[in-house]
Amino acid sequence: MLEVRGLTVSFEGEPFMHDINLTVLDGTVLAVLGPSGSGKSTLLRAIAGLEHPDTGSISWNGESLNGVAPHARGFGLMFQDYALFPHMSVGANVEFGVEGRPGAARRVTAVLERVGLAGYEHRGVGRLSGGEQQRVALARALAPEPRVLMLDEPVGSLDRSLRERIVPELRELFVRLQITAVYVTHDQEEAFTVADQMVILRDGTIVQTGTPEQVWSSPANAWVAGFLGFSNLIDVVVTAGVATTSWGSFAVPDLEDGHHRVVVRESAIEAGGPLHGEVSQRRFRGGHYQVTIKMSDGSLLEAELGEAPGTGEPLAFEIVPAGVVGLPDEA
């Protein structure tokens, strides 16, 4: 079990990460999700021992790792852009972490086979495609069987279709090998796919912790909702299960009376119903339309609709209660 308690890191006197607390249970994957510059890589580097924290502790099974050199921690790190040794073959790269151990050569063959690169031992790393390099980096990190595998944007430099194929493969690999992993990414879909638990990082602070389902169904605040791609943040007044806005009302059976800020998911807006607006923009997304609806007071709602009238046409719609999430009050 990896535990981080009260971790603070500063750069050149400027505090950069504040009071980070997290726990990764054995055999589970923790995704660290956040926009660029939020401190994701720094967190990984601090756990790896490559960055020196000001205060706080990092421990493995209750044993503190403060002052333990990076190479002695038994952790693996797969770098963004891979950091493959350019002067070594694929085999030598993968063997680096197990060199001198009995059965090293067999281990290399086995790991390369596992990532689908059987027979690549003697190739130079400079000639590989992006996807192949990614798999060599993964094989290299896996070969020494690290206690914790950390991955820094492992698929960040691959193109979209490759990414969509590889991320589920990674998840499957983690589960099958019961790997304890910390997975850093800026892409929420990637995090949802790969994680057992996730933390969301903003400006060096953890703003939310939970399972992917928990994070999805109840974002901790408006920033998280916005970061997760929920564009409809609406201030409402709730009376007896009905939310009222200046452009109309809709049912919110789960919310208590009073002022609330709510997220209305794009999929919660369905065509035909008591609410009225005007289509201000309509973009075809293949399979559905992304529609921007302009309401009577000028505010805008984003919706996903199977069919939609053209720009400037009126639109009648309803808001399905299951797609409305109340955000906690922000202090």
Next chain:
Amino acid sequence: MDRNRQIVRNPRRIGGILLVGIPLAFLAYFFAYPLGAILIKSLVVDNRLDLTPFADVFSRGTLRGAIWFTVWQATASMLLTVLVALPTAYVFAHYRFRGKNLMKAAITVPFVLPTVVVATAFLALLGPTGVVDLSGTVWLILIAHVFFNFAVVVRTVGGFWGNLDPRLEEAARMLGAGRWRAFRTVTLPLLRPALAAAGSIVFLFTFTSFGVILILGGLRFSTIEVEIYRQTITYLRLPLAAALAVIQLIGVTSILVGYSAFQRRRAIELSLRPSHEVARVPRTLRDRLVVSGVLIFTTLFLGTPLALLVARSLRTSTGFGFAAYRSLATQTSALFVPPVEAIRNSLLIAFAATLLAVTVGMMAAVIVAYRTGLFSRTFDVLLMLPLGTSAVTIGFGFLVALGKPIDLRTSPILLPIAHALVAIPFVVRTAVPVMRSVRQELRDAAAMLGATPARVWRRIDLPMISRAGLIGAGFAFAISLGEFGATSFLARPATPTLPVAIFRLLGRPGTFAQALALATILMVLTALSMFVIERFRFGDVGEF
């Protein structure tokens, strides 16, 4: 449209011919012709090939000894320099600290200092009247060589190291390698091209070392370069000197060829990172100890000889003062003129040499930078040859060859030409990378904003090139001020340059203080021209 192009193209063609023709003619007459004359002098007797001077060289114990000493002191100097300068290269590549840029400029000063100044400084520090007396030992020579070439290793290896992705070493650490193993298996192999480059440059410079050996080696240590000088000036054995020059030329050429073959074979594609991403502020205690320890060592090692040179030049029998400087105005038995004349001579020659070197060098650089193909590449190598040829050989060649068809040997333009020849490779090497660094997209962008080709050249290319020209001029000026090898052959007794005057003053008893004073003046002048270079340098573009 077509007609316009025709008009533009024709003058260009004439300009192109001049651009290629002038540097080629300059190199042919002042480099190839004198070298050819040396070859003929040593190998042809009565129109027949005659190899006896070579047999003569190898039959003389002193000359065999000089050849052996040349090779081993160059090897030892190279290894020592790399070893001593590597920690400084590491600190410069990996840490940011206050005063780093100033320090970077300061460590380059020894490299551009005239050999005579450095030799004088070490004579003051480690000579018979110095802090420790190392005179008569090889250590004096080796330490002076390390001092000289320290910046080559720091700049070449440090520059490369500073762009090496630090995550490669971190990746090794995460795979269980300790600091030493990560360095040995990952960093060191990746540094090899830079180490080889720096090592070959140091080897080449020390292989042809002249002033340092002549002044610090006494009668005991002598290199091929010194022997060429002695055989010519002292014993008037011209065929023997010519044979030695040929042997040295073969040595230098094999080093250059071997090095470029090595470079081609070792090319590894690296993902380099901008240096500001690699360098960091020292944070842990270990970081701070390493950085301050290395910087203190560097400052002491490079600063002490120079500080002592200045201090000793100000010492008088009663305390401190400018007595030695004032005495420069009076004539001594060492020179035919008051030493102060040498300052004027050196400055005049340096101006003329700079003008020549920049004119010819920039023309050549345009050809190398803007033309592609075999011609441009061959031209590039041709231009580098004077850098690999010893200055003494060039001076000797001038003496042998330039009597005919026009006798230039007594002309005041002779020294500027010799100095320009030595400086041209530096001008070209500084300018070419700058010219090539003008990215085509910039020109395209200017063109898309409506600029004509002429305006693009004037507004985009020219400003960058003229700065490169200024940097080249600074180098040429500094090189001319300090040039000693060729000058020792060519300077006439009545018009000594600063290095020649210092050498003569060192050779006479009772004029050591004056030598120190002149050396200090020469050091200040050289430092000033380097200061100009640092002012105009942009980024790390340029190879020196």
